Amino acid sequence: MKNKLLSTAFGLLFSCFAISAQAKLMITNEVVRALPPSVPNTAAYLDIMNHSERPISLIGVTTKVAEKAELHTLAEQDGVIKMTQVDHIFIRPMARVELSPGGFHIMLIGLTSPLKLGAKVPMTLSFDDGSTRDIEAVVTDLNDASASHEHHHHNH
Structure with missing residues (x-):
């Protein structure tokens, strides 16, 4: 009985930390780029705001709509813009990172x-503190400026 109570107490304590960490992250502007049906890959964009005093990193994404999801950035290499995979996206304390065309x-x-x-494309974001966040990104024609500015779904 004592072990069960102790286990329950630790579970509740861990849940409080996970809820606290999630409360300090705000995810907004979740979109997925609409492309022709013949194109096998696409990109998702969003903003992550870290309202905590501690840094956090996005370390992974999963979704059922694709075989895999990877974190990428665009960078100039020898005068050519190239897309490269990254293992994390760092978000400083009290800062915002924008995942957008031309960047992360x-x-x-x-x-x-x-x-x-x-x-709506469901995705699960994974962070280096062990927390996860389920989001839904709307498939949007990013060439249509009015469509990309109309989506302001807040998930916090």
Whole structure:
């Protein structure tokens, strides 16, 4: 009985820390780039705000709509812009990181089926403190400026 109570107490304590960490992260502007049905990969973008006093890193993403999801960035290399995979995206305390075209982004590789405009893409973000965050990104035509500015879903 004592071990069960101790186990329950530790579980509750861990839950409080996980909820506290999630409360200090705010994810906004979640979108997935709409591409023709014949294109097997696409990118997802979002903003992460860290309202805590501690740094945190996004270390992974999972989704059922693609065979894999990877963190990427664009960088100039020998005068050529190249996309490279990164193992994490660092978010300083009290700061915001924007995952956007031309910078950090999430690559969805090997789409399991074409994504339709307006569809919601579920993803789970994983952070280096052990926390996760479930989000839904809307498939958007990023060439349509009005469509990309209309989406302001807040998930906090």
